[in-house]
Amino acid sequence: MGLSFAQQRLWFVAQLDGASQAYHMPAGLRLRGDLDEAALVRALDRIVYRHEVLRTRFVKAGDEPVQVIDPPGIGFALDKKDLSSTPQQDRDDQLQALAEAGASAPFDLAAGPLIRGTLVRLGEQDHALLVTMHHIISDGWSVGVLVSEFNQLYEAYCTDRPDPLPPLPIQYADYALWQRGQ
Structure with missing residues (x-):
């Protein structure tokens, strides 16, 4: 399956620059209060299941890149770290170091996954x-x-309710196909 023009540009730049951190998009959420880890993992896995683009890899077919969409059940690549026994004054520094390490670790566009996370227990x-x-x-x-x-x-899964989100009418690969056809 072909790439969108934006994806093709980013793939080409990655071939020139290698594993440049310039195209990494880090984000963080602070979660305070009781954490239902099973609901959190289930919510992250469901998001990857729901959005094909989050389980897409980009491989070379001849001279051109193509999208390979992995099966829905691959789940979210989540590591877990426990800093709760670390002295309070060192926790923020270690959290910052984990954030920087996660944001700077290279991605392999052909092997994937192209989304990953770390759940850090601070207390x-x-x-x-x-x-x-x-x-x-x-x-x-x-x-x-x-x-x-x-x-x-997460809210639904914490209270044993089903997925509240409506099915997606189109996926990003559909958009890329449409864009290429124009």
Whole structure:
């Protein structure tokens, strides 16, 4: 499947620059209060299931890149770190170091995943969710959509309700195909 023009440009730049951090999109959420880790993981997995672009890789077919969409059940690549036993004065520095490491770690566009995260336990009632995406699968507007969907899914799953989000009428690959046809 072909790429959108923006994806093709980013793929080409990645071939020239290698694993440049310039196209990494880091974000973080501070989660205070009781955390239902199972609901959090389920919400993140559901977002990856819901959005094909979040499970898309970009491989070379001849001289051209193509999109490969991995199966819906691959889930969200989530690491977990526990800083709760770290002295309070060192926690913020270690959290910042984890955020920087996650934001700067290279992505392999062909191997994926192109979205990853770390759940950091800072205390019993204090966690941070650090997420980094490659710009080839997301943009600034999309981050807001994903945060909103995460909030809705997490709230539903914490109270044993089903996914409240309506099915997506189109996926990003549909847009890329349409754009190429114009």
